[in-house]
Amino acid sequence: MRQGIEVQRLRKVFRTRQLAKQSTWWKSLGRYLKPEYEELVALHEISFAVKPGERIAFIGPNGAGKSTTIKVLAGILHPTSGEVRVSGLTPWLERRKLGYRIGTVFGQRSQLWYHLPAGDTFRLLARVYDLDHKAFRDRLDELVKLFDIKGLLNQPVRQLSLGQRMRCEIVASLLHRPEILFLDEPTIGLDVTAKAVIRDLIHSQSEREGTTVFLTSHDTGDMERVCRRVIVINHGQLLVDRPLATLRSQFINKKILTFMTAEEQLDLNLPGLTRIKTEPHCSVWQVDTRVLPVDQVVSQVLQKAKLRDLTVEDPPMEDLVQEIYLTPASHFAEAAK
Amino acid sequence: MIRSLRAYGAFFVLAARQELFHRGALIGRFAFYGVILLVFSRIWLVVSASGQLPEGEATDLLWYLVVTEWIVLSIPMTHMEIEQEVKTGNVAYALTRPVSFVWIKTWEGLGHLWLRMAVLAGAGLFFGLLLTGAWPSRPMGLLLVVPVGLLAGTVSLLFHNCIGVGSFWLTDASPLYWIWQKMNFILGGLILPLSLYPEWLQQVAHLTPFASLLYGPGQVALKADLTLAAHVTIKLLGWGLVAAFLLEALYRRGCAKLNVNGG
Numbered sequence: 220m221r222q223g224i225e226v227q228r229l230r231k232v233f234r235t236r237q238l239a240k241q242s243t244w245w246k247s248l249g250r251y252l253k254p255e256y257e258e259l260v261a262l263h264e265i266s267f268a269v270k271p272g273e274r275i276a277f278i279g280p281n282g283a284g285k286s287t288t289i290k291v292l293a294g295i296l297h298p299t300s301g302e303v304r305v306s307g308l309t310p311w312l313e314r315r316k317l318g319y320r321i322g323t324v325f326g327q328r329s330q331l332w333y334h335l336p337a338g339d340t341f342r343l344l345a346r347v348y349d350l351d352h353k354a355f356r357d358r359l360d361e362l363v364k365l366f367d368i369k370g371l372l373n374q375p376v377r378q379l380s381l382g383q384r385m386r387c388e389i390v391a392s393l394l395h396r397p398e399i400l401f402l403d404e405p406t407i408g409l410d411v412t413a414k415a416v417i418r419d420l421i422h423s424q425s426e427r428e429g430t431t432v433f434l435t436s437h438d439t440g441d442m443e444r445v446c447r448r449v450i451v452i453n454h455g456q457l458l459v460d461r462p463l464a465t466l467r468s469q470f471i472n473k474k475i476l477t478f479m480t481a482e483e484q485l486d487l488n489l490p491g492l493t494r495i496k497t498e499p500h501c502s503v504w505q506v507d508t509r510v511l512p513v514d515q516v517v518s519q520v521l522q523k524a525k526l527r528d529l530t531v532e533d534p535p536m537e538d539l540v541q542e543i544y545l546t547p548a549s550h551f552a553e554a555a556k
Numbered sequence: 557m558i559r560s561l562r563a564y565g566a567f568f569v570l571a572a573r574q575e576l577f578h579r580g581a582l583i584g585r586f587a588f589y590g591v592i593l594l595v596f597s598r599i600w601l602v603v604s605a606s607g608q609l610p611e612g613e614a615t616d617l618l619w620y621l622v623v624t625e626w627i628v629l630s631i632p633m634t635h636m637e638i639e640q641e642v643k644t645g646n647v648a649y650a651l652t653r654p655v656s657f658v659w660i661k662t663w664e665g666l667g668h669l670w671l672r673m674a675v676l677a678g679a680g681l682f683f684g685l686l687l688t689g690a691w692p693s694r695p696m697g698l699l700l701v702v703p704v705g706l707l708a709g710t711v712s713l714l715f716h717n718c719i720g721v722g723s724f725w726l727t728d729a730s731p732l733y734w735i736w737q738k739m740n741f742i743l744g745g746l747i748l749p750l751s752l753y754p755e756w757l758q759q760v761a762h763l764t765p766f767a768s769l770l771y772g773p774g775q776v777a778l779k780a781d782l783t784l785a786a787h788v789t790i791k792l793l794g795w796g797l798v799a800a801f802l803l804e805a806l807y808r809r810g811c812a813k814l815n816v817n818g819g
Contacts, residue, residue: 290648293648293651293652294651294652295647295648295651295652295814296814297811297812311811311812314651314652315654315655315656316654317652318652318653318654318655319654321652323648323649323652325645325648325649327645328644328645328646328648328649329646329649330649332570332574334574334577334578335570335573335574335577339570339573342566343566343567343570346562346563346565346566347563347566347653347654347655348654349559349562349563
């Protein structure tokens with residue numbers, strides 16, 4: 220029977236050596252011989268649970284504690300205190316058993332052998348996960364078709380684009396049919412098209428096989444396209460743990476529009492539209508999509524000005540976290556109803 | 557156990573394939589081997605001509621160097637790979653696999669080591685004959701040294717990986733490696749057999765693994781003595797066990813200590 224993730228009062232403290240600041244040489248020597256350590260609390264007793272088959276976005280700004288959490292759940296880091304069960308196992312104590320049940324994708328790292336074709340790494344992983352030849356061939360054929368990587372299998376990994384490589388990385392993580400897939404910033408550095416492809420693939424794969432997805436990101440787009448539930452973390456503390464729909468109605472409803480126009484000034488007066496910045500031939504606006512759809516703003520601009528360029532972005536994660544900070548807890552209870 | 561061995565075997569094969577793929581590196585190693593032997597063959601010839609070495613001993617000394625350099629140049633820098641994976645945080649992937657990171661590195665290292673040893677064995681014979689124009693005084697020793705050399709390389713690799721695991725604490729394991737390397741060159745008798753050292757230094761060297769890693773195989777090649785080969789093999793197996801236990805113990809402690817770098 221598939222099991223999810225249970226985290227109880229998880230705490231992680233890193234000890235870092237303090238450097239001597241503006242000190243005399245003998246004080247520096249003394250510090251070197253008798254170092255002093257500073258404690259950095261990365262996670263403050265966080266608790267949450269993930270059911271089998273759920274897709275969770277674990278989001279927060281840089282340094283919030285996302286990667287630390289994922290590394291503890293994957294058995295890479297030992298926690299300072301607290302209890303964690305992943306697929307019924309304690310990750311750091313039963314790492315080998317857990318290895319068969321989880322898949323990991325770290326957006327800023329690679330598990331593929333750099334100089335060899337991705338196909339070679341897949342064959343190697345089949346041995347690591349003890350897949351018999353036929354099971355491996357069937358699984359690989361299935362994933363190659365789904366992720367559209369047939370043409371990439373025989374190319375050395377160093378020749379692949381980042382988007383192509385990321386598709387191969389995810390295939391490598393799914394070969395052994397993991398119950399839980401941990402994705403740490405899987406779309407980092409990708410262009411818009413590649414991000415959309417990766418998000419769709421993760422989503423459809425989880426739907427098809429019931430894989431639990433635990434995704435960390437500082438890109439709100441990842442959580443919107445992939446997940447149903449969102450946990451927001453900042454400074455090692457959980458801020459919010461809510462269904463995506465609840466958060467969307469309150470927070471994920473803004474877009475940043477940048478217009479480059481032939482005209483020096485652009486004046487718009489629409490409900491739900493706020494000007495953020497103006498420069499000659501360039502203006503930046505924030506639109507509340509609950510009040511005003513993005514296409515209406517664009518058509519209004521097309522009527523008023525000669526549009527040279529247009530960018531649509533999500534607000535920075537820091538803004539979302541700031542907004543959540545300022546929202547009273549009672550509001551979430553109401554929104555959930 | 558068999559399941560793990562199959563997995564480690566796959567890493568061994570892939571590493572050997574990668575070694576073949578990097579032909580440039582193999583050619584470079586081949587050339588460097590030739591240069592080292594050329595330099596020392598000239599030195600031993602000069603020493604021999606001055607009458608400080610008996611005739612024939614210069615030839616044997618060069619064949620001794622052929623064997624010791626064959627082992628040293630074949631050992632891959634796996635300690636640096638471990639250090640690099642810890643520094644970049646790539647170790648994160650390896651730690652989530654159902655096989656041990658350090659044993660993956662060891663089997664990968666063996667893939668590189670044994671392939672290099674096969675290639676450099678041919679190079680050693682070629683350069684040895686070219687530079688001395690003669691076989692060593694007991695040529696059968698060159699056959700006998702092959703399994704002993706492979707074992708010495710394997711044990712050295714295990715010690716190198718112990719040094720690499722040091723990066724779990726230190727991040728940078730290079731200082732440990734420099735100390736190891738210099739001790740290996742001196743107490744292992746890389747250039748000169750230990751029998752030419754002062755008595756007290758010989759005694760010190762024989763208390764360390766270094767004497768078994770280089771001097772032992774070098775002596776087997778020159779003396780072609782089965783009893784000596786068995787004696788060196790037993791010592792190497794002993795040091796191999798020590799290195800393997802040390803590697804596993806360090807790795808277990810290191811995992812608890814490790815803070816994977818990067819966000």
